[in-house]
Amino acid sequence: MSAPGVPLGLWFGELSTEVWSAPDAGGAVDLALPVGSSMLAREVLRHAPPRPLEIEQAIEVVEEAVMPARAQLPEAIQLFCTDPLLHALAAAEPQADDPVWLSMEAVEQLFNRLVARAEGRPAPQDDLPVDAASAARLVIVREILHHWGLNGLYLAISQGAPHTTTNSALP
Template sequence: MTTCVSSGMRACTLCGLGSEYPRNMYSLDLTSAYETARTSAAPGELLVLMRINDESTELVHGTGLHPAVTLALQVGAVRVVREQFNGRFPGLLQLENAIATVEDEVTKPWLPPGQARELVLFDAGLHDNVAIERAHHDAPIAMALDEVERWFNRLVAVVAGSPPSQQGVPDDPEFAARLLIVREALHHLKISGLRLEGAVQAG
């Protein structure tokens, strides 16, 4: 019987040990979440974890027991809304400008190409919106890159004037910023899969 080292509970999905998610995992900081995930990862497997905060985006990665790299990228959900969207849901030009700004930041982390099978993202807002569509609210959500891209295309359609109810995407500026950040991170870090978790608290 395997027990999650962080919570003392069986079946921790972050650790890959089952289907129940221990909610007190959300009290860990990102480094601790990495160290917990490492306990069930294959030796030498590259782990990449990210959390989108208000003013910055934290990213840790490594292949050892502890993260080799810890970064604070200078793009966050509230910051993008304030500086790129002018405090409201963006238009097409604002979205294009935001893409360029986010690209400059997410290209900073260097990862060995093709070695990370997924990006683990702790983000309650994105998780909850995707979970509504999938009708499973507590479990981590696995998404391929092309599914993330379809969500982004639906966002672009709303930005261009399509009704949010028709696209199933909220016209919420922070949601737009968060989806933009994770989409650009996946593309530029060349990671083909995403695992959406809820919220892990700052340490």
């Protein structure tokens, strides 16, 4: 599992990816990364499955958004996400009181499966969702974990709207 840190919510928007903390989480964080899953899907990951070059381009776009943002966050953080497409990618079934841990290794395995599908692995051999929206979320999460030095994130059940209101999915 992961070392404790400030719990941060992760939400995939159309034009940005939002990272925020609950008001009582020990430091206010409200950050909008300038890359959204819908924009990435529409402008870069145009095929299902995406083509290898599209995946490489998506990584570059996400890295440019994610890398400088790390300096704006507390040193120790722990991500939580309630996104249903990310749950489907991970084939996770979290319970309301029991979030599922998605390790960096598991994210890498999912990413490698996406790449294999992009390189021609037949669909009957792998049921991984490879639509552009799912692929965008996977690339964003992979790059966040890698460039922010995190070893995973928690997938929780959504118990509220994105951070525009208090999100009770954050501990």
